[in-house]
Amino acid sequence: MEKRATxxxxxxxxxxxxxxxxxxxxxxxxxxxxRERVLAVAAQLDYRPSALGRNLRQRRTGGMxxxxxxxxxxxxxxxAEGVLACARSAGEPVVLGxxxxxxxxxxxxxxxxxxQSVDRLIAVPSGDSDTWTPAVxxxxxxxxxxxxxAMAGTETGPAAAGVNDLLxxxxxxxxxxxxxxxxxxxxxxxxxxxxxxxxxxxxxxxHRRIAxxxxxxxxxxxxxxxxxxxxxxxxxxxxxxxxxxxxxxxxASGLFQSRPDLSAVxxxxxxxxEAAVLAARELDLRVPRDVSLIMYDDVPWAELCAPPLTVIxxxxxxxxxxxxxxxxxxxxxxxxxxxxxxxxxxxGSCGPHR
Amino acid sequence: MEKRATxxxxxxxxxxxxxxxxxxxxxxxxxxxxRERVLAVAAQLDYRPSALGRNLRQRRTGGMxxxxxxxxxxxxxxxAEGVLACARSAGEPVVLGxxxxxxxxxxxxxxxxxxQSVDRLIAVPSGDSDTWTPAVxxxxxxxxxxxxxAMAGTETGPAAAGVNDLLxxxxxxxxxxxxxxxxxxxxxxxxxxxxxxxxxxxxxxxHRRIAxxxxxxxxxxxxxxxxxxxxxxxxxxxxxxxxxxxxxxxxASGLFQSRPDLSAVxxxxxxxxEAAVLAARELDLRVPRDVSLIMYDDVPWAELCAPPLTVIxxxxxxxxxxxxxxxxxxxxxxxxxxxxxxxxxxxGSCGPHR
DNA sequence: ATGAAAGCGCTAACAG
DNA sequence: CTGTTAGCGCTTTCAT
Numbered sequence: 001m002e003k004r005a006t007x008x009x010x011x012x013x014x015x016x017x018x019x020x021x022x023x024x025x026x027x028x029x030x031x032x033x034x035r036e037r038v039l040a041v042a043a044q045l046d047y048r049p050s051a052l053g054r055n056l057r058q059r060r061t062g063g064m065x066x067x068x069x070x071x072x073x074x075x076x077x078x079x080a081e082g083v084l085a086c087a088r089s090a091g092e093p094v095v096l097g098x099x100x101x102x103x104x105x106x107x108x109x110x111x112x113x114x115x116q117s118v119d120r121l122i123a124v125p126s127g128d129s130d131t132w133t134p135a136v137x138x139x140x141x142x143x144x145x146x147x148x149x150a151m152a153g154t155e156t157g158p159a160a161a162g163v164n165d166l167l168x169x170x171x172x173x174x175x176x177x178x179x180x181x182x183x184x185x186x187x188x189x190x191x192x193x194x195x196x197x198x199x200x201x202x203x204x205x206x207h208r209r210i211a212x213x214x215x216x217x218x219x220x221x222x223x224x225x226x227x228x229x230x231x232x233x234x235x236x237x238x239x240x241x242x243x244x245x246x247x248x249x250x251x252a253s254g255l256f257q258s259r260p261d262l263s264a265v266x267x268x269x270x271x272x273x274e275a276a277v278l279a280a281r282e283l284d285l286r287v288p289r290d291v292s293l294i295m296y297d298d299v300p301w302a303e304l305c306a307p308p309l310t311v312i313x314x315x316x317x318x319x320x321x322x323x324x325x326x327x328x329x330x331x332x333x334x335x336x337x338x339x340x341x342x343x344x345x346x347x348g349s350c351g352p353h354r
Numbered sequence: 355m356e357k358r359a360t361x362x363x364x365x366x367x368x369x370x371x372x373x374x375x376x377x378x379x380x381x382x383x384x385x386x387x388x389r390e391r392v393l394a395v396a397a398q399l400d401y402r403p404s405a406l407g408r409n410l411r412q413r414r415t416g417g418m419x420x421x422x423x424x425x426x427x428x429x430x431x432x433x434a435e436g437v438l439a440c441a442r443s444a445g446e447p448v449v450l451g452x453x454x455x456x457x458x459x460x461x462x463x464x465x466x467x468x469x470q471s472v473d474r475l476i477a478v479p480s481g482d483s484d485t486w487t488p489a490v491x492x493x494x495x496x497x498x499x500x501x502x503x504a505m506a507g508t509e510t511g512p513a514a515a516g517v518n519d520l521l522x523x524x525x526x527x528x529x530x531x532x533x534x535x536x537x538x539x540x541x542x543x544x545x546x547x548x549x550x551x552x553x554x555x556x557x558x559x560x561h562r563r564i565a566x567x568x569x570x571x572x573x574x575x576x577x578x579x580x581x582x583x584x585x586x587x588x589x590x591x592x593x594x595x596x597x598x599x600x601x602x603x604x605x606a607s608g609l610f611q612s613r614p615d616l617s618a619v620x621x622x623x624x625x626x627x628e629a630a631v632l633a634a635r636e637l638d639l640r641v642p643r644d645v646s647l648i649m650y651d652d653v654p655w656a657e658l659c660a661p662p663l664t665v666i667x668x669x670x671x672x673x674x675x676x677x678x679x680x681x682x683x684x685x686x687x688x689x690x691x692x693x694x695x696x697x698x699x700x701x702g703s704c705g706p707h708r
Numbered sequence: 709a710t711g712a713a714a715g716c717g718c719t720a721a722c723a724g
Numbered sequence: 725c726t727g728t729t730a731g732c733g734c735t736t737t738c739a740t
Contacts, residue, residue, distance in 0.1 A: 001464065005490070006716090006717055006718085007718060007719095008717080008718095011727095016726075016727080017726065017727040018718080018719090019719080019720080019726070019727060019728075019729095020725085020726055020727075022718070022719060022720090022725085023725095025721085029726095030725070030726080031725060031726090033437045034725080034726080036427055041631040044731090048465070048468060048469050049469065049717085049718075050469070050471060050716090050717055050718070051469050051470045051471065051717095051718095052406075052409050052410045052413070052415070052470075052471050052716075052718085053716075053717025053718035053719085053732090054406060054663050054717075054718050054719070055406050055408060055410075055718090056406045056409075056410045056542050056716085056717080056731090056732050056733065056734090057717080057720085057731080057732055058718085058719075058720075059406070059720045059732060059733090060730080061406070063449075066450075070435070071425060071431040071432075071438070072428065072431045072432055072654075073431075074426065074428060074431070077426045077427075077428070078425075078426055079423040079451055080425045080450075080452075081424070081425050081426055084425070084450065084451065084452045084453075084655045088451070088452075088459070088462070090464070091466065093467075093470055094449065094450050095417075095447050095449055095450070096420070096434075096438065096448050096449070096453070097438065097448070098434075098435055098439075098442075102722065105442070108442070109442070111402070112445065112447060113447075114402060115402050115403065115404070115405050116405045116406075116447055117404060117405065117406050120711095129722060134487045138358070156722090187737085237710050245654065251518060274654055274655065276659060277658050278657065278658065281727070299655075300426075300599065300628055301628065301653075301655035301658065301659075303632065303633050304628060304632065304655065304658070304659050305655075305658050305659070305660070306659070306660030308601070350735065360732090360733055360734085361734065361735095362733075362734095362735060365711095370710075370711080371710065371711040371712070372711085372712095372733090372734080372735090373710070373711060373712080373713095373735080373736080374709085374710055376710075376734070376735060376736085377710085377735095380735085382719055382737085383709065383710095384709070384710080385709060385710090388709080388710080402732055403734075404732090404734070405733095406733065407716090407732075407733025407734035407735085408733075408734050408735070409716090409734090410715095410716050410717065410718090410732085410734075411715080411733080411734045411736085412716080412734085412735075413716060413717090448727080450738085647722090647735050649729095706734075
């Protein structure tokens with residue numbers, strides 16, 4: 001454990017001032033001579049500028065934070081891979097946190113990031129806009145991915161100050177394509193189109209009693225579902241798990257048992273899809289003979305199921321990559337929301353209603 | 355974006371010196387009076403000590419780095435969740451990197467961490483011991499998880515200096531239980547026992563031509579496999595993918611086609627198991643009727659397969675948690691290797707040889 | 709018990 | 725074009 005050379009060491013060894021070294025290394029002006037000498041000495045000393053010094057000086061950490069609900073969920077794994085790929089090509093570090101879809105943990109992690117002076121953050125938010133106000137007020141550039149924070153105090157009339165105003169999206173007016181991105185820096189999938197396509201597909205197959213199995217943060221998807229199935233929504237057919245696999249299973253199982261008349265279900269995420277398959281099997285419901293299933297997220301194992309699962313694919317890796325780009329370019333342009341397309345991939349888990 | 359209060363602000367507002375504030379906040383000695391006042395002022399000012407200043411002063415970043423091959427692989431997702439859980443309870447940040455099982459990227463990421471002065475690292479290593487020498491020499495505390503770096507220059511006689519000497523494990527002598535942990539700080543699964551149990555199980559079912567489908571970093575598993583199947587190992591039955599899903603599929607498919615006489619395969623990881631299922635289906639081989647399959651890693655979707663997959667379960671989350679504990683306690687005791695048990699979970703993907 | 713002061717390694721004025 | 729200097733926010737002797 002030998003201690004690293006500092007900029008001062010390099011300066012002395014090269015017979016120049018520290019400022020010159022700093023300039024050379026960050027591409028400032030310097031005579032070719034000096035530049036070369038400094039570079040040579042730096043290389044020779046194996047000098048690595050310390051991010052510590054630079055960060056303190058600039059009062060900010062480089063890189064970015066990344067907050068996801070659960071890395072065990074393959075979709076978030078894909079998203080994370082995208083973020084990491086972009087960060088790597090920029091040579092920036094990524095500080096990771098897993099929130100477990102719990103607003104409190106999320107708030108703690110935000111606090112931790114603030115303490116680290118991480119001022120760029122990509123998040124799949126769990127808490128509502130109130131959770132996010134501190135981060136924004138502290139000057140963080142935050143890009144939301146996969147979903148937006150719910151608006152706080154929505155039922156109490158005018159929304160409280162904070163990010164709420166930014167979150168106001170178009171109020172889901174009559175189907176307009178292409179979708180208008182929200183005004184918050186964000187990378188989302190076109191949930192509405194994805195769900196609508198799925199529901200239409202099921203209806204085309206003759207299904208009328210279609211259920212939605214959702215999880216935390218799936219409100220845009222449920223909204224789209226309600227819109228797609230039309231007016232009298234059978235509320236018993238819209239159920240939610242809390243994010244854990246157990247609760248997802250319980251929700252799925254409960255749904256199948258309480259409403260044996262349903263003929264198709266749309267799972268709002270891959271963990272819920274997994275639960276649906278498991279619950280169906282346990283109850284001896286055969287897919288797609290007894291019940292058709294469409295799952296949000298295309299994950300590798302969707303193809304391994306018997307039958308292979310029909311899915312609404314969203315580009316997880318791309319979403320992560322784009323989000324990282326947005327958050328890194330935040331100085332350049334005021335980033336706006338991005339909406340990425342989804343795709344219905346028809347495999348074998350849906351059949352005609354019978 | 356209001357700027358945060360500094361320790362100086364607190365000191366002034368409380369009418370004390372900065373040193374006192376520092377002491378109070380880090381649990382040093384101070385009169386109850388002073389302590390209370392400082393605390394009150396700090397709370398009132400919403401003061402958060404800046405990690406930047408502290409880190410620079412102490413010439414090290416808190417927290418830890420985490421390097422995994424691929425977050426899209428559910429096992430590493432579990433591992434990461436474990437690490438994050440431990441880090442969170444310690445309030446420490448985690449800097450994440452994904453290596454893609456590529457030693458070069460790994461080396462780059464190590465460089466990045468060094469630049470950040472991250473001096474604790476948990477890694478699922480891709481490169482050999484040479485890749486890791488710089489990190490160790492720079493004074494990093496590194497805990498390996500899931501596997502150890504291969505020894506460099508092993509074929510050229512005496513191993514080169516570096517971490518090589520630390521890596522020397524017991525040379526797989528005749529089966530001794532319990533397994534002796536290596537002398538490197540590490541958290542590993544008991545691969546040998548896991549593989550041996552699996553092979554014995556298959557043999558008990560009458561299988562004689564058993565193949566091993568491996569990936570990067572599976573050398574301990576292959577070694578165990580060779581040991582378990584005994585002397586004349588049919589080398590054609592031991593094949594490798596490079597880590598990507600495509601190459602895993604190619605390897606599996608090639609294996610099935612070149613050796614239609616095999617009756618069972620052990621997949622060294624869940625990505626390879628996935629590939630095996632896919633390849634078998636593509637070739638119209640039925641599991642377990644035509645070929646039995648055991649996969650390393652118990653992942654949620656193993657149960658969804660038809661038939662559900664018999665697996666060698668290893669405690670991914672625990673491994674991550676323990677590794678994080680080790681790396682955090684590194685100041686206290688010199689951490690040694692830990693070996694965690696595996697478990698053969700029999701489901702439906704193995705049948706009698708026929 | 710407490711304050712003053714010295715940096716940690718770096719960048720950004722500001723002079724020369 | 726280049727060197728000097730002043731901190732960034734914090735911990736830590738060292739006096740008091």
